[in-house]
Amino acid sequence: MATAKEILPKLLEIDGCLGACIVDSNSGMMLGAIGGGNVNLEVAAAGNTEVVRAKRKTMKALNLNEQIEDMLISLGKQYHLIRPLTTNDALFIYVVLDRARANLAMARHILTGLEKQLVV
Amino acid sequence: MFHVLVVDDDLSFARAIEGDLRHQGFAVEIASDVSEALSQARRKSFDVLLTDLHVGTHDGMELLTALRDVSPHTRAVLMSGFATARDYERAVELGAVRVLSKPFTPEDLMQCIRQAVDCGSGFRGSVHGLSLVDLLQMYKFGRRSVKIAVSGRSVGSLYMQDGDLVHAEHEDHTGEAAVASLLAMPDGTLGTSVLPLGVPHTISRDFQTVLLSALRTIDEARPRTEVPPVPDDDAGFEHSLDAALSRSQEPQGPPPEAELPPQERVLQRTRQMDGYLAGCMFLAESGGVVCFDGSIDLRPAASLTAEALRRKQQTITDMGMDDEAEDLLVTCTHHYHLLRRLNSDIPAYIYIVLDRDRTNPTLAMIELEHVVREQTTSTQRGE
Numbered sequence: 231m232a233t234a235k236e237i238l239p240k241l242l243e244i245d246g247c248l249g250a251c252i253v254d255s256n257s258g259m260m261l262g263a264i265g266g267g268n269v270n271l272e273v274a275a276a277g278n279t280e281v282v283r284a285k286r287k288t289m290k291a292l293n294l295n296e297q298i299e300d301m302l303i304s305l306g307k308q309y310h311l312i313r314p315l316t317t318n319d320a321l322f323i324y325v326v327l328d329r330a331r332a333n334l335a336m337a338r339h340i341l342t343g344l345e346k347q348l349v350v
Numbered sequence: 351m352f353h354v355l356v357v358d359d360d361l362s363f364a365r366a367i368e369g370d371l372r373h374q375g376f377a378v379e380i381a382s383d384v385s386e387a388l389s390q391a392r393r394k395s396f397d398v399l400l401t402d403l404h405v406g407t408h409d410g411m412e413l414l415t416a417l418r419d420v421s422p423h424t425r426a427v428l429m430s431g432f433a434t435a436r437d438y439e440r441a442v443e444l445g446a447v448r449v450l451s452k453p454f455t456p457e458d459l460m461q462c463i464r465q466a467v468d469c470g471s472g473f474r475g476s477v478h479g480l481s482l483v484d485l486l487q488m489y490k491f492g493r494r495s496v497k498i499a500v501s502g503r504s505v506g507s508l509y510m511q512d513g514d515l516v517h518a519e520h521e522d523h524t525g526e527a528a529v530a531s532l533l534a535m536p537d538g539t540l541g542t543s544v545l546p547l548g549v550p551h552t553i554s555r556d557f558q559t560v561l562l563s564a565l566r567t568i569d570e571a572r573p574r575t576e577v578p579p580v581p582d583d584d585a586g587f588e589h590s591l592d593a594a595l596s597r598s599q600e601p602q603g604p605p606p607e608a609e610l611p612p613q614e615r616v617l618q619r620t621r622q623m624d625g626y627l628a629g630c631m632f633l634a635e636s637g638g639v640v641c642f643d644g645s646i647d648l649r650p651a652a653s654l655t656a657e658a659l660r661r662k663q664q665t666i667t668d669m670g671m672d673d674e675a676e677d678l679l680v681t682c683t684h685h686y687h688l689l690r691r692l693n694s695d696i697p698a699y700i701y702i703v704l705d706r707d708r709t710n711p712t713l714a715m716i717e718l719e720h721v722v723r724e725q726t727t728s729t730q731r732g733e
Binding site for chain 2: 268269270273274276277278280281284285287288289291292294296297298299300301302303304305306307308333334335336
């Protein structure tokens, strides 16, 4: 088990990681963030909250009784990974990866492992 | 620079090896007996230890055993002119990367040392149940340079450099034809080794294109009953979106396949993807459904999904990034939801749902990208 403070530096160690944050999808506010550089994580947190909400509405509309485990959005230069916490689906981890440097399979694997350890 | 420790009581032989390795840019030290070798390994970190099976009165195996405690990260290579099968087995059990049979050429030596260096991180061992496609994708993502030797009904090899397929050989085939014939083998065994020097480059297209082309060749060679031929008389994709949209205002289910308009040809192609359950195409702005298909009615999801994508694009813009979302993969408990932007005049997306138990999501993303690219190309050609 690990706190957000302990998990965030580990997220930044993922190859190609530009920044990461833990977001409360009820408010769109960040519980913690690390890295970022040119990436405005605060804006990203709020914006991606809307993405997660809209996708959840989609699942409901389809009457598919299942949970979102993760979302991967491929941009031209980046990957954005969103992973709701299994223990509290109001929260999600958001990771921005440099597409040229990231190993996507490894990043998803590490993110899954860290998400399971996270206690908020 | 990589550091190699050569252990042999025949100093002239050890010096010859030292010369070869230094010439290739390795830092080399020599030890003439086991205790000296262990003493050096305690003092300094070596990437590779190259030892003879018999060093003076000692057994090279003793050195391998002791090395595991003294310098566990050092990869060992055993040299021998008369190693038995049992020696091979023991050497591998003790962590040796290779047993190099004497006499050997400088090229053999270099390949062996490079393999040992390459094993400097990660795991080694035996695996089973992997498909060749799985393995290729792993090496692709790891951007590795390896030779994959495949043995099944016949033998062949695939060569990857920095994660890209550069060469393949199988029976009389080379290049992409060999990739296709190797992937068509239903089972067999495989082994990896370091990429040899001077491998010819018979494959020039990118990894994804080569893989998909090979898989399509295999697929087309199979007898087919369920999918009828597609008519050739369509007038292009983007120009017919509006017409298709107006047709979809009163949804009546998928039309007969024999009358497929071009955009539905894209859906027809996705229908052949492993694990396919349902698909639809919708306009990015309005969420209006252009066409749909499959066991899950995706029409109620189209406008909500369009909203999710608009939100994402807005977020990207708000973040000050000059970029666009190309595709979106949502992993759910039982399904994958995969969306990809179409390269059409009217902004539109294709949305497919795949059974998670029967889908390789990476391959699905590559395949969908290819389907969209192919549709764009055929539209540009006016087919």
